[in-house]
Amino acid sequence: MADFTLFFNPMSRALIGKWALEEAGASYDIFPVEWDNKPAELFAANPLGKVPALLHHRPEGDLAVSECAAICHYVADASAPSLLPTDAEKADYFRMMFFAAGPLEAAVSNKAAGWVPDGERGEMTIGYGSFERASAMLDGWFAERDYVCGERFTMADVYVGSQVDWGLRFGTVPAGANLEAYAAKLRERPAYATSLGAIPD
Ligand SMILES: N[C@@H](CCC(=O)N[C@@H](CS)C(=O)NCC(=O)O)C(=O)O
Structure with missing residues (x-):
């Protein structure tokens, strides 16, 4: 088994x-x-x-x-x-895993559903502020790093990278050179290709 x-x-x-x-x-x-x-x-x-x-x-x-x-x-x-973070990588790893699973996912889903936080007070209380703030954080992260934790691929890139990859494919995150370059690196990975392919025996 x-x-x-x-x-x-x-x-x-x-x-x-x-x-x-x-x-x-x-x-x-x-x-x-x-x-x-x-x-x-x-x-x-x-x-x-x-x-x-x-x-x-x-x-x-x-x-x-x-x-x-x-x-x-x-x-x-x-x-x-x-694929786990080293001690020095843990801050980036957990921060971006939780950012992607919480604020980013909510920002993208709410925007797709046509709901936006109501005014300045809405932005202050909703966890991601606004779609623009959440997507700017995502884009800015990859302006300075190749991967979530810097130069090295970790498991955080499977999750955060999926949000980026799917977001670019479906047009739900703003396209730009930083995210495009990040997604291109992920799409070259053999395990990424295998995951889209046939179900294993
Ligand atoms: N928060 C969950 C979301 C999972 C989710 O929404 N899965 C969808 C497919 S993308 C699903 O199972 N939908 C079927 C249903 O809700 O009946 C996660 O990150 O795993």
């Missing part, structure tokens, strides 16, 4: 979980999920009924992880310590 099972639909954020597993060189099985016929096993792993959800098969029993950012970090911790 593989070490992990990934609940997966190819037209979804589950691709992020697959990319994380590929980068880690982890052994995993795919549990296909159809939107109109979700399996009970998915709800047992993630009561939200969303993908990705991951099972880690351990001798003591299975552990379930959901949320893309958590899955990315968990997989690196369990299977690929070289």
Whole structure:
């Protein structure tokens, strides 16, 4: 049996979980999920009924992880310590993982849904301020760095990079030289290509 099972639909954020597993060189099985016929096993792993959800098969029993950012970090911790941050990289790594999973994701989703914070007070209280402030932070980060933690690829790049890659593809983050250069580096990675390809045997 593989070490992990990934609940997966190819037209979804589950691709992020697959990319994380590929980068880690982890052994995993795919549990296909159809939107109109979700399996009970998915709800047992993630009561939200969303993908990705991951099972880690351990001798003591299975552990379930959901949320893309958590899955990315968990997989690196369990299977690929070289993709974890060094002590000197931890500030950048965690800051950008949480920024991307919280403020950035909310800013992009709210904008896509046509909702904007209401006026100056709205901006002060909503966690990302405004879409413009959140996207300027993202762009500025990669003006000064090749990867989230500087010169070296870490698991944070799978998650933050997916937000950038998808954002550029779907036009939900502003295109610009910094983000384009970052996404181009990520798209060259073999594990990125594999994650978009066939489901493993
Ligand atoms: N916050 C979650 C979002 C997961 C999510 O929204 N997944 C979507 C596909 S991209 C899904 O499973 N949708 C099916 C549904 O909600 O019924 C994460 O980051 O993992």
